[in-house]
Amino acid sequence: MRKKQSAGGPGIREVAKAAGVSVATASRVMAKADYPVAAETRQRVLDAARELNFVPNALARGLVRSKTDTIGVIVPGIINPYYAAMVEAIDREARSHGLTTLLALTDGSEARREEIIDELVSRRVDGLIVCAGADDHRPGRGPEALSVPVVLIGEQPNLGFPIVLTDNQKAGFEATQYLWSLGHRHFVYLTSLASWHDFHQRGQGMMAFLKGVHEKAEAEICDGLFGEADAYQRVAAMCAAGLSATAILASTDRHALGALAALADAGIKVPSQVSVMGFDDYITSGFIRPALTTMQMPAADMGRQAVKALVGHLDAPAQIETIQLHAVLIERSSTSIAQNRGPA
Amino acid sequence: MRKKQSAGGPGIREVAKAAGVSVATASRVMAKADYPVAAETRQRVLDAARELNFVPNALARGLVRSKTDTIGVIVPGIINPYYAAMVEAIDREARSHGLTTLLALTDGSEARREEIIDELVSRRVDGLIVCAGADDHRPGRGPEALSVPVVLIGEQPNLGFPIVLTDNQKAGFEATQYLWSLGHRHFVYLTSLASWHDFHQRGQGMMAFLKGVHEKAEAEICDGLFGEADAYQRVAAMCAAGLSATAILASTDRHALGALAALADAGIKVPSQVSVMGFDDYITSGFIRPALTTMQMPAADMGRQAVKALVGHLDAPAQIETIQLHAVLIERSSTSIAQNRGPA
């Protein structure tokens, strides 16, 4: 490379020249607000930079500093409002720490996830937040194989990193306990596959509760459901065959929505004939009728906690910790006739 | 800086040394799959790289190439499924062109948007996709002030860039035409502020249609609504005061959802007493009961088109073009009693 590139606008050298200072001084003014530089000199540099419309090259800066002030965030996707809320919270929290978020989507593929990690590491992110896919099983690389600090969100096989979790089992336990307190003794649990950690653990919580009661209870597992449409069809089929359960617990509001539609189309009244309950509390859930009772999962909070943990690690390599959060029961009219009105 | 940094894993120099070749050759093997290198030499480099767990430094690479194979994507947020779908589509399309997406969120602030542009330019993205906020008014910088190619998505004041648009006015026109064909003559349009371009134009389309009919029609604008809750309260108030309109057109499914809840709580039957229709077609909309008739906006398609336009510009500075897409009417049971069953 023997000749100067002209692309990319003015560099700090042009700014220095225009201000009549060395590039070292120009750099100090531009990059370190508190570095002692004579006020008048500083102003000249600032003026020159503005004049030339100077935008510093973060690539060069990152290269020499071995630090980019960025964190990589890996999620399966953002169509799912659960991850969308998580990502927005991460972005805000990161920004408040002076960090820029680099978001990457895996589409739920573990292979893609590993590619993405390399991609992000090659861009020299200062840290990584990896959000679990629904059924991540292949462990990723451990701390020794990765050159950046990592914080995990959600159940996943990677051991040895700090991790932020919501107690899904407890949430399932409490949801069932609530339905039980309403008098329900026959349950259906709508779920996807046992490999989907969160959903599976919610189901485990249900079973744990039912195992602890000293009264006869029935619970059917209806699995293999992936979206609203699956849930709709399976519940419609149950209704056609004669639904004997009085409570449907859905592993996510998405399944609950499909179930509610199927029940409505079959002429079954909710909650007087059947109660329905979900997990997540999507914005939608409070505005459908009947409004959906649900266990609100703290997606945004998980995101925030993960950033805080990561920033902690960046400042000083900290202990491997597990941060445990909890779901909150939001009671609405799909389970309780006392809650039949109001906007949410 | 007098001493070597040890951070960041092995560099290409270590790989070259381990393979017994020059860094030039190592670089060629790692970065240019088609560059003529002796097969055996190539293999030695590849082996050494794997052995050392070499992850190339994208910062250094970008610095020397003046090219990062990244595009910056600026959106207000991703909680809104409209933008979430757009961003996912952009990410996939970009990846298929070998580009990585850098996503940044403005929270709807024009000031943040401009900061973000600088941030992204400083990271030397190869191009930028700027998705309009609901009421972006302050024009951003034009092509002459920006050193990267830009493609816009959605109505916004920036002139001089290629732009991908959906014809909101036509969508509003067609929605109204459809409701009219069902016999409705008295309409309410639920919207936010006149400054929200998309919503405003949908309303303009409604008015345009009504202006063209030779029969008496009434249309009320109900504005200042921002979410489901606002729509709920306003429609609830209308119901309490005696609703005289027979058709409610909501500028977004979110408003429609609030309206449906208010109508349900007021005991007003949809669609037999009042028809409700929205825009966007969120996944939810097909599963609520009554299922929501809506104008499906091609968010994903807009994203894909924007990437294609941007890639075109990258390859060869192209013409300033406007790509116009269209909404699709999805008829469901909230307007038509013929459509009262089924999963979607």
Added chain:
DNA sequence: CTGAAAGCGCTTACAG
């Protein structure tokens, strides 16, 4: 097919 060397645009000890 391969290598030596310049250079991308910054930051930062080091030396005033």
Added chain:
DNA sequence: CTGAAAGCGCTTACAG
């Protein structure tokens, strides 16, 4: 408070 210069880790004309 300021500057000269080395160096971050790559890529790429140039010259074999």
